[in-house]
Amino acid sequence: MEITMRNIAKSPWLIHYDGSSCNGCDIEVLACLTPVYDVERFGIINTGNPMHADIFLITGGINSQNESVVKQIYDQMPEPKVVVAVGACACTGGVFRDCYNIKGGADTVIPVDIYVPGCAARPESIIDGVVKAVGLFQKKYEDRENAKKNKSEVEA
């Protein structure tokens, strides 16, 4: 059974969440949406709703209060999905890593696919990371479709 592969990478929608960031990375993320950097030309829309989103952009570290929140938002995203940790704090906890209140980077609670370092991460890096995420998005989709195809072939 042939499954047509669609090019869903043409429409990656992202949701941006601030874990405990100082907002430095957040400002840079939003800057990407402005006319200067304009990520909408890739079809990217910033939707505030995880249920519509494909790419999860997370900034800031994870603490005990936002741990469950991040998990819930991640759960509320439909497959296929990609997680991008933006900024040092989201990657590893940054300078706050050893603080008693910070558990670590985003990967302590959800699987992260792309790490964008920087403090604050530059828009160019962020866009670079997002573009990679879009490519990964397509790949994950294709993997999933192939898995479905294989499964139905096995059943047949």
Added chain:
Amino acid sequence: METLITLLICLPFAMAAVIVLIPQEKKKLTGRTVQLFGVIVMALALYTAISWYSGRVTLYFDLPATALLNNIILAGDIFLMVLIIYLSIKYHKAIISVLSIVQTVMVAWCELFGPEVKATEHIEIDWLTIIMFLIIGIVGVLIGIYAVGYMEGYHHHHIMFKDRRNYFFAIIFVFYGAMFGLVASANLIWMDFFWETTSVCSFLLIGYTRTEEAINNSFRALWMNLLGGLGIAIAIMYCVIAEGTVSLRIITENAMGSSGAILIPIAMLAFAALTKSAQMPFSEWLLGAMVAPTPSSALLHSATMVKAGVYLLIRISVAMHGNYVGEMVYLVGGFTFLTTALLAITVSDGKKVLAYSTISNLGLITACAGMGSEETVWAAVFLILFHAVSKSMLFQCVGAIENTTGSRNIEDMEGLAVRLPKLASILLIGIAGMYLAPFGMLISKWAALKAFVDAGNSLLVLFIVFGSGATMFYWTKWMAKILGGRHKEVRDVTQKNEYISMFIHAAILLVLCLTFPIISNVVMVPLMADMFMNTNAVISEGNTIIMIIMIGAIFIVPLVSYIATRDIGGRKVPAYMSGINVGDNENFVDSFGNAKEMHVANWYMDEIFGEPKLLRPSVIGGIIIVIVFLSMLLGGAVK
């Protein structure tokens, strides 16, 4: 036929007497008796309708014992007056009895000492009468049957009120008799008697619980209705003295097209109808009547008694066409339609919403009758039909919900579809029937809109389009609430007979919607021919077919969609609450880490155009319209 009509009118009175005599403790016996009597009345009404249908001509005749009945009615008038005097003195509202005294004296004087009137027949049976018979006999009786089960639950919940349900049922039967008499009367004096009887029935039923609020509201209803009765009395006096007849038909025919003093009785009759149908400025009594147990709200204050007012308006509509009376009536109607629709948005008590909606729809019917053209009357009769069925069903449903859950507030009806599916589905059908295309009310509203446009009445068109928007708001809001998502378990204590009544209603509603074109051809067209010497389908063949398709679609599409989407799997996720959903979609995690309940409520906008803001100005607006037009009329008559 004469015996049938006599039976139809007198039998319920006798039945009422029997019911009252049953001892209070024998509840089961009372219940069975009421149901049995109800079925008899219904059968009688149906039989009358069918036997008339075979001939299908408008009948004018006198009942066998007319002279005797004349005297009984006069005695009845006096009895009512005495009753009112007694009760108003007992409750320290003696001034109200003045209204009753004045009008009874006027009518009695006319009968006993007034000039000779031309002898005319006392009974008129035509299509409109039969439709009303069927509404009273089927919808009305079903409510009576429903009341048996309802009162059982009601007194179970409200132990503080004295259980006088025999008295309650008895009055309902008196009411049936009075309504049958009202719609069959061709003689104004007879009609006045039955009219007053319904007023008194309403008064007694509203005050059933005898709380202070109930007593106040019942007296308010009484004086407003008595004011209307005074209007009829003035009309009768004028007719006896100046026209020499008390036949409704003759008066209407004489007044058709003229503009002189003959319009005074028409105006007075219209005025009476406005009070009975709770149009602005007389709407407050209907709102207050909601304190009564639900069967009375369903029977009197939505399906039947208030229809008596618009029934009268339709009877005199040809006489109101194109003159000041008609203008007053349709302005009041349109204005009421809009303002009460807006007010309905702002209340959350289910019965109050239904009350406002009733007044609103009555406003539409009033406006149609006031225009007095063939198209508008067609729409008016259809509106009456559909509204009676839908509204009665809705009231019954809300009553049953109140008995089961203890609340009739819409905010507490969250997720009813899951908790009480049977009641919820009836409620949904009822609400859909009230405003959704392609159900009956929508069709009638559409016809009314078209008729207003054809008649060139921009103001009414504006009233109707703005009111439509408001109407959509409050109904959809309610529907949305029912379909919510709560999962609290409630035991359904609704009695079987209540369900029987409600399901029959739902079935009737659906059948009516589907057979709408048939009804139009078979019933409406002859009626219009009778009234206007003209027949013209307001809604064309093609459109009616599309509407039937739509009705089918409304049911089939969700069903098919359900089947199509049933197997769409997927992962269940909690609702989006910015990530702090506790998981059950009902609570979120607050800043202390505890679960806090999340409550979603409907939008009421009470501060903007709620009762405090809008009710007073609407009443004043209504008063202004009525006074201005009555004055213009008087001036024209005196000239």
Added chain:
Amino acid sequence: MVLFIVIAPFLGGLLHGIDRKITARMQGRKGPSVLQAFYDVIKLFEKQMLYVDKMQNLLLLSYLFFIIFTGALFFAGVDMLLCFFALSTAEMFFILAATVTHSPFTYIGSQRELMQMMAYEPMILLTAVGFYQATGSFKAIDIIQESSSPIILMPGFFIGFVFILAIKFRKSPFDISTSHHAHQELVKGVTTEMTGTRYAWVEIAEWYEEVFLLAIVALFIINSHMWSWFLAAAVIVLVYFLEILIDNTCARVKWDLMLKSTWIVSLVAGGLNLLILEIIN
């Protein structure tokens, strides 16, 4: 009519794409491809299905069906009022689909959506009435046979109708229940809990609806002469461009300003026009 059912989604999607492109250019940036709307829907179809409440599925599918039904009725030449009533039925399904999830954002969104409906309903009905007054018929088939464009007799209605188009197209300043931009506003309002395929249905339904509404705009212009069709196309383009312009220049308003302004415009523009037509007739 069949043409409508088949072509309208493509037209609608294209319109959306053009909208985003022009918006982007107005903002001095490059913007997505004009086919972007289609890419979005394709992606949505491929996403995993999540649901909060299963009932939403059937309600949304019903919504989609009734929107298509509305347009189909219109192009088949059925009475316009009936089409508008069908449209409100469709909207009702949409609102019910939103509230059935008992989620706070959708609830607020649906109440606002109801408010929007109350705001534009009078004008929509008045437009149909206006056509009837001006041309003597409610049916599109008859109206396009008129020898002169209805708009000459119905300028007020035209203004009113274009005014409320902003609400229908979900453009600021009237996009209070769900919006295409600034998605952080009450998250996505009405459409918050709609994912994947379901959201794709909503998008497609929006395309159908927009084509239907623009067709009504065209109806103002079209008459029995051939050239009027071209003029109508030009007017549609102009009106759409106007909507985009308004969207980019006006800030979102609060509901009471929306209600007041729409009702006043409906009353004045529609009401006066109605009165005048009545006097003429």
